[in-house]
Amino acid sequence: xxxxxxxxxAQQGDLDAFNRLILAYQDRVYNQAFRVLGDSQSADxxxxxxxxxxYKNLRSFRGGSFRxxxxxxxxxxxxxELRRRKRRPTTPLEPVDDEGDEIESxxxxxxxxxxxxxxxxxxxxxxxxxxxxxxxxxxxRVVVVLVDVQGLDYLEASDVIGxxxxxxxxxxxxxxxxxxxxxxxxxxxxxxSMRLET
Amino acid sequence: xxxxxxxxxxxxxxxxxxLTENERERxxxxxxxxxxxxxxxxxxxxxxxxxxxTPQLRAPRNYFLTPEMVGQKEKRGRAFPxxxxxxxxxxxxxxxxxxxxxFVIPKPVLAPSRAIQMAEAVQMEMEQPEMEAEIFxxxxxxxxxxxxxxxxxxxxxxxxxxxxxxxxxxxDSASTMEKALPTQYPAPAEEVxxxxxxxxxxxxxxxxxxxxxxxTELIEDESQQGLDFQAIIRIAEFGLLFIVITTxxxxxxxxxxxxxx
Numbered sequence: 001x002x003x004x005x006x007x008x009x010a011q012q013g014d015l016d017a018f019n020r021l022i023l024a025y026q027d028r029v030y031n032q033a034f035r036v037l038g039d040s041q042s043a044d045x046x047x048x049x050x051x052x053x054x055y056k057n058l059r060s061f062r063g064g065s066f067r068x069x070x071x072x073x074x075x076x077x078x079x080x081e082l083r084r085r086k087r088r089p090t091t092p093l094e095p096v097d098d099e100g101d102e103i104e105s106x107x108x109x110x111x112x113x114x115x116x117x118x119x120x121x122x123x124x125x126x127x128x129x130x131x132x133x134x135x136x137x138x139x140x141r142v143v144v145v146l147v148d149v150q151g152l153d154y155l156e157a158s159d160v161i162g163x164x165x166x167x168x169x170x171x172x173x174x175x176x177x178x179x180x181x182x183x184x185x186x187x188x189x190x191x192x193s194m195r196l197e198t
Numbered sequence: 199x200x201x202x203x204x205x206x207x208x209x210x211x212x213x214x215x216x217l218t219e220n221e222r223e224r225x226x227x228x229x230x231x232x233x234x235x236x237x238x239x240x241x242x243x244x245x246x247x248x249x250x251x252t253p254q255l256r257a258p259r260n261y262f263l264t265p266e267m268v269g270q271k272e273k274r275g276r277a278f279p280x281x282x283x284x285x286x287x288x289x290x291x292x293x294x295x296x297x298x299x300x301f302v303i304p305k306p307v308l309a310p311s312r313a314i315q316m317a318e319a320v321q322m323e324m325e326q327p328e329m330e331a332e333i334f335x336x337x338x339x340x341x342x343x344x345x346x347x348x349x350x351x352x353x354x355x356x357x358x359x360x361x362x363x364x365x366x367x368x369x370d371s372a373s374t375m376e377k378a379l380p381t382q383y384p385a386p387a388e389e390v391x392x393x394x395x396x397x398x399x400x401x402x403x404x405x406x407x408x409x410x411x412x413x414t415e416l417i418e419d420e421s422q423q424g425l426d427f428q429a430i431i432r433i434a435e436f437g438l439l440f441i442v443i444t445t446x447x448x449x450x451x452x453x454x455x456x457x458x459x
Binding site: 019026031034052129165172 | 216250262265
C-alpha cells in the first residue's frame with residue numbers, strides 16, 4: 001500500500017483512497033477506542049466519528065506518522081465520550097443470573113467461535129486486562145494503551161496526546177505500577193512463559 | 199516526587215530504552231545493588247509483557263465513508279440538482295425533437311407541391327388535344343404568343359431547357375410562329391430564341407405555362423412556410439443543445455468542486 005499516495009489522493013477529495021486507509025487502520029483505531037472506553041458500542045461510535053473527523057481534517061495532516069495522527073483523533077473522540085459520560089452518567093445493563101446476582105463475564109461478551117481452551121484463557125486474560133485498564137485514571141489509561149498496547153514510542157505518544165515526554169514517562173510508570181497491582185489477582189491466567197519472564 | 203517514585207519512573211523508561219546514557223548507567227548500578235528495585239523491575243517487565251499480549255480485537259465492521267457521511271452531497275449546493283435536472287431534461291427534449299424532425303415531421307416544402315405538379319401534369323395530358331386544336335385555330339392572330347413569351351422569359355432556364363427538348367419535334371409549328379412574331383414583336387435576344395421557338399409551339403406552351411406557373415407560386419409559398427418551420431426547429435435544437443452543454447458543464451464543475459473540498 002502506497003500510504004503517502006493514498007493520503008495525497010484523499011487530501012484532494014478521493015474518498016476511495018481514504019477508505020483504503022481506513023481498511024488498513026480500522027482495527028488499530030477500534031482497539032484504541034475499545035481499550036480506552038471499555039465497551040464495544042462506544043468504541044464503535046468513537047471509531048466511526050474518528051474516521052469522519054479525520055477525513056474532514058485531512059488537509060491539516062502535514063506528514064509524519066499517519067498512525068499517530070489517527071490515534072490522536074480517536075483518542076480525542078474517546079475523551080469527548082468520557083466527558084459526556086461524566087455529564088450524563090448511565091447505569092450499564094449487566095446480565096444477572098437466576099438468583100439476581102450480576103454475571104461478571106457474560107457469555108455474550110465472548111466470541112462464540114472461541115471454543116478451544118487456549119482461546120478461552122486468552123479471552124479471560126483480555127477481560128482481566130480490560131478490567132484493570134478501566135480502573136486506571138483516564139490520562140494514565142490513554143498513555144499505557146498507546147505505548148504498551150498500540151506499541152508507540154514515547155515521542156509518538158507525546159505527539160498523540162500533546163504532552164511533553166516527561167509527562168509520558170511519569171504517567172506510564174504510574175499506570176504500569178497500578179496495572180501490576182491490579183493484575184496480581186489474575187496471575188493464574190497468565191501463560192507460563194510470561195510468569196517466568198525476567 | 200520521592201526518590202522511590204523517581205527511580206520507579208526511571209526504571210519504566212529504562213525498560214523501554216528511553217533513558218539518556220547517564221540515567222541508564224545510574225539505573226543499571228542501582229539494579230546491581232538494590233534487590234527490591236530488581237524485584238520491582240521483574241514485575242514491571244511481566245506487567246508490560248501482559249499488556250503487550252492484549253488480544254488485538256478486530257473492528258466489528260468496516261468504517262468506510264460515503265459522500266453523504268462526510269457531507270459531500272451538501273457541498274454541491276442547491277444548484278447542483280437543478281442544473282443536473284435541467285441538463286438531463288434538455289438533452290431528452292433535444293433527442294425527441296431531433297428524432298421528430300428526422301422521422302415524424304413532414305417536409306411541407308416538397309410533398310404537396312410535387313403532388314400538385316403531378317396532378318396538373320396529368321390533367322394537361324388529358325386536355326392536350328383540345329388545346330392543340332384551339333391554338334392552331336388562333337394561329338394567324340398570334341396574339342397569345344406575347345404573354346406566353348413574357349412568361350417564358352420570366353420563367354428562365356427551366357422553361358428554356360424544356361423548350362430545347364421540344365424544338366426538334368415541333369419544327370413545323372415553330373416556323374409558322376416565326377413568320378407571325380416579327381410582325382408584331384421586336385426580335386428577341388439570342389438566348390431567348392430557343393424559348394420563343396418553344397413557346398411558339400402550342401403543345402409546349404400549354405405544358406410549360408400550366409405546369410410551372412401556378413405550382414411555382416405554390417412551391418414558393420410552401421417553401422417559405424417550410425423554411426420558416428425548419429428554421430424554428432433548428433433554432434430550438436441549437437437552443438436546447440446550448441442548454442444541455444452549459445448546464446452540464448456547470449453541474450460537472452459543482453460535482454468536482456464538492457469532491458475536492
